[in-house]
Amino acid sequence: MKFRIKNQDSQLRTGIVRTEHGKFETPAFIPVATLASVRGLDSRDLKKLKVDVILANTYHLYLRPGDELIRRRGGLHRFMNYDKTIITDSGGFQVFSLGFGMEHGVGKIADNIFLEGLRNKNFRGDKWAKVDEKGVSFKNPLTGEIVRLTPEKSMEIQSNLGADIIFTFDECTSPLSDKRYTEEALERTHRWEERCLESYDRKQSLFGIVQGGEYRDLRIRSARFVADKDFAGYGIGGSLGKSKEDMHNILEWVIPVLPEEKPRHLLGIGAVEDIFNSVERGVDMFDCVAPTRWARRGHLYVSPEAGGTVENKFRINIRNAGFREDDEPVDKSCNCFVCKNYSRSYLRHLQSAEDLTYFRLASYHNVNFMLRFMEKIRDSINNNYFRELKKEWLGY
Ligand SMILES: [Zn+2]
Known part of the structure; x- marks a missing residue:
C-alpha cells in the first residue's frame, strides 16, 4: 500500500491510497460491507456508485460463513466479485461490544454492560466475553459455542479473507471504563499489536490502532507507541469520549504525534458534522454502517x-x-x-x-x-x- 499527500493546509489534507486493487482518494468515506455486502446493494451497484474501497467485518465473516470457506473461494474479492480495495477490521470491537450489544439492543457505542461483566468476571446468563493476556473467549451468538480470538488468530483470519488493508487486534473499552481499566487494556493492546506485527501476512498492509479512551496521557502514550512501529497506517479506535468535544480533543492530542506520511483512519465514525470536524483535524479515512442502516x-x-x-x-x-x-x-x-x-x-x-x-x-x-x-x-x-x-x- 502506498499513500501520497496531494494537498495540505495545516492539518487539512487530500491524498491517494494505492493498493494492489486500485486507488482511492482521501479523505475517504468507506462503506461497510459487514457480511461481504454493503447491505441492500450488490457489486454492480458499488461499481456504478464508484465505491473504490469497502470495509468488511472480520468478526461476522469468521462466524459466518467462515474465513476458511472464503479462502477456498479465492478470498473476499472473488467471493463477492468486487475488484477494488478491501479493508477488514480485526474483530476486536465486535467481540467486546456486539456479543453483548446484540443481546441488549445497544448500537455502535459500547455501553457498560459487557465491561461490568469483564471486571467482575461474572458471566451472567449465556452471553459473555472474557479477556486474558493471550486473547479473548466469547460465546458465538449463532451457535452458542465458545470461540477464541487472539492477535495471531485475527491475523490468520484476515489473511484468509485476503483484504488489502488489515487492522491489529485490540481491546475496545467503553466510554464508561475508568482510567485504571483503560490503562490496563491499553497496555495489553500494545502487547497484542506487537504480536500482530510478528504474525501478519506480509502481502497485506497492517494498520496499528491507537487506544486510550478519553484520557489525554493514555492517548498520547498509545499514539507514540504505534508511531514508533512499522505500520502502514493508523486507526484511531475505542471510546471517543462522551461528547463531540471529547472526540475533537482526542484527535488534537493524537494526530500531531502520528507520522504525517501515513494515513489515519477514524474507526466507526461517519456523520456529516463529525466528518467536517475530523477532516479539519487531519483524519483521512472514515468507515460507518450509518448510510445503509x-x-x-x-x-x-x-x-x-x-x-x-x-x-x-x-x-x-x-x-x-x-x-x-x-x-x-x-x-x-x-x-x-x-x-x-x-x-x-x-x-x-x-x-x-x-x-x-x-x-x-x-x-x-x-x-x-x-x-x-x-x-x-x-x-x-x-x-x-x-x-x-x-x-x-x-x-x-
Ligand atoms: Zn439521490
Whole structure:
C-alpha cells in the first residue's frame, strides 16, 4: 500500500491510497460491507456508485460463513466479485461490544454492560466475553459455542479473507471504563499489536490502532507507541469520549504525534458534522454502517439545498406524513438514479409497504450521498474553500 499527500493546509489534507486493487482518494468515506455486502446493494451497484474501497467485518465473516470457506473461494474479492480495495477490521470491537450489544439492543457505542461483566468476571446468563493476556473467549451468538480470538488468530483470519488493508487486534473499552481499566487494556493492546506485527501476512498492509479512551496521557502514550512501529497506517479506535468535544480533543492530542506520511483512519465514525470536524483535524479515512442502516430505518440523507441541517443531522424521515404526496425527489441536488427517477411520495409508499425495493433504493441514495459529499470535501481542500463549505453546511 502506498499513500501520497496531494494537498495540505495545516492539518487539512487530500491524498491517494494505492493498493494492489486500485486507488482511492482521501479523505475517504468507506462503506461497510459487514457480511461481504454493503447491505441492500450488490457489486454492480458499488461499481456504478464508484465505491473504490469497502470495509468488511472480520468478526461476522469468521462466524459466518467462515474465513476458511472464503479462502477456498479465492478470498473476499472473488467471493463477492468486487475488484477494488478491501479493508477488514480485526474483530476486536465486535467481540467486546456486539456479543453483548446484540443481546441488549445497544448500537455502535459500547455501553457498560459487557465491561461490568469483564471486571467482575461474572458471566451472567449465556452471553459473555472474557479477556486474558493471550486473547479473548466469547460465546458465538449463532451457535452458542465458545470461540477464541487472539492477535495471531485475527491475523490468520484476515489473511484468509485476503483484504488489502488489515487492522491489529485490540481491546475496545467503553466510554464508561475508568482510567485504571483503560490503562490496563491499553497496555495489553500494545502487547497484542506487537504480536500482530510478528504474525501478519506480509502481502497485506497492517494498520496499528491507537487506544486510550478519553484520557489525554493514555492517548498520547498509545499514539507514540504505534508511531514508533512499522505500520502502514493508523486507526484511531475505542471510546471517543462522551461528547463531540471529547472526540475533537482526542484527535488534537493524537494526530500531531502520528507520522504525517501515513494515513489515519477514524474507526466507526461517519456523520456529516463529525466528518467536517475530523477532516479539519487531519483524519483521512472514515468507515460507518450509518448510510445503509439509516436507510433501512427510513432516514434519507439530504444536503442543505434540500433541507439538511446540523439539527436534523442532514436526514429526512421518509415515514413522516408530510411526504405522502410530495412529488420532489429525496434530494433535488443529488445525481443518483433514485433522485432522478423517483419521488419522496413513492419512496414513502414503498417504505410503509416494507417493499424490498425500498431498501435498495434508500441504501443506494444514502451511499451515493456520502460519496459525493466526500468528493465535495476533497474538492474544497484542493481548491481552498473547505472553511466556506463547512460554514455553508454546519453554520459554524
Ligand atoms: Zn439521490
